[in-house]
Ligand SMILES: [Ca+2]
């Protein structure tokens with residue numbers, strides 16, 4: 001009996017992974033955390049990772065000021081020492097970025113706490129690292145809250161995350177570069193398009209930002225350390241005030257933008273941030289894990305998932321490599337960790353492969369618009385197909401008949417969507433794409449152009465169809481209500497709609513129908529063409545279809 005108890009206990013301990021890191025061993029955000037590898041060892045507090053065109057990475061070492069070139073499976077190679085670095089507490093050599101046009105210009109960008117007492121941004125070339133060009137200086141520094149992440153945005157501008165330098169009043173002071181996210185040109189100048197004239201400030205009210213990332217749609221996100229209570233992930237918008245020091249975490253003050261995620265400082269203390277596969281990855285120092293944060297189509301956050309919890313200690317840097325792997329840097333030698341002999345390490349997590357659905361749905365059919373009024377239109381499209389299953393559609397809208405970019409107008413779980421809040425007498429373009437459960441996106445559909453009716457013009461009319469009854473081989477559409485939404489009488493109307501393939505009209509009343517291909521043109525009968533302003537009339541029809549076919553006509557449009 002006792003032997004059985006001991007055996008059971010032993011099996012339980014083995015099942016809980018006694019003595020091995022409690023990796024969650026699962027695929028999250030397109031990466032297989034169960035197959036994480038230690039790729040580089042022997043670094044000292046690597047703060048940032050930036051990739052060169054040859055696939056290697058540069059790692060900044062906070063306390064030594066060294067720039068190390070790292071490759072998986074190889075010893076780090078020192079390629080530069082940034083001169084003038086003063087490291088104490090959280091300060092030192094921090095952010096690192098490689099020029100987007102590195103192959104042509106060779107620029108490496110670094111952000112560090114200097115022996116002059118400020119935080120500053122410089123650039124240099126690895127062929128002559130001692131020759132620094134100072135691009136921006138005078139950012140207040142302290143032994144804590146130095147921010148330090150730098151990154152090129154999708155707009156080619158250089159973004160710099162700063163901390164409040166242990167003076168919380170800096171965060172709300174638009175004349176101080178501390179407690180901000182700054183946006184500048186690659187030479188440190190003030191670019192056009194910044195929210196405050198003549199200023200590099202892009203957003204403010206920050207306590208200590210050490211992570212920057214952009215999603216596939218170009219939306220910007222940042223991690224931020226809370227004081228005692230709430231760490232944050234914020235979606236960053238130009239001119240946004242993120243609340244510090246009045247507000248930490250989520251507040252009801254409408255002057256401040258709330259985070260999309262909050263964590264306790266114990267479970268996070270998030271530094272680096274990366275994006276891939278619809279997911280943000282935040283490297284947590286005190287939390288000793290990487291948080292995977294799925295993004296919703298509107299740029300909000302789903303439920304964060306912790307990975308590698310406790311497996312490698314404190315995590316600082318995170319980046320998606322050109323090899324498609326997720327790279328992470330430990331920070332166990334920063335004075336707050338418990339280093340092992342190999343520390344600090346670069347961990348790499350491979351992209352998920354087998355068993356993961358990577359096949360996107362097919363493109364939806366060309367949408368058709370119906371029931372367009374001064375403010376709304378209803379889109380209907382043919383369904384996408386997918387190897388696993390379509391979970392929904394994104395409706396994308398662009399202003400005007402041409403030009404302008406598509407942004408998401410909404411989502412739909414079905415093959416129809418009504419867009420409202422439109423402007424009268426205005427042209428819009430729409431496209432639709434499908435999603436599956438793995439987050440794969442289909443190609444977009446063709447573009448349909450819709451012009452809303454002008455309030456007060458004579459011509460508007462709408463057609464609204466009701467299915468009276470249907471059975472496996474046919475249906476009755478009754479009534480189709482034709483309404484004169486204009487301001488003057490009309491003497492006739494024409495309704496067009498799409499008849500699914502294989503369907504045949506078998507009867508109609510109060511209307512004259514002609515069928516051409518898949519398009520039915522319904523014109524008023526002799527007795528119901530005249531409609532005064534605001535009046536309506538009805539017609540109906542019956543059709544057959546193949547047994548088991550559940551489709552119905554769609555896209556009713558009245559002219
Ligand atoms: Ca905040």
Ligand SMILES: [Ca+2]
Nearest residue numbers: 357359388436
């Ligand atoms: Ca799929």
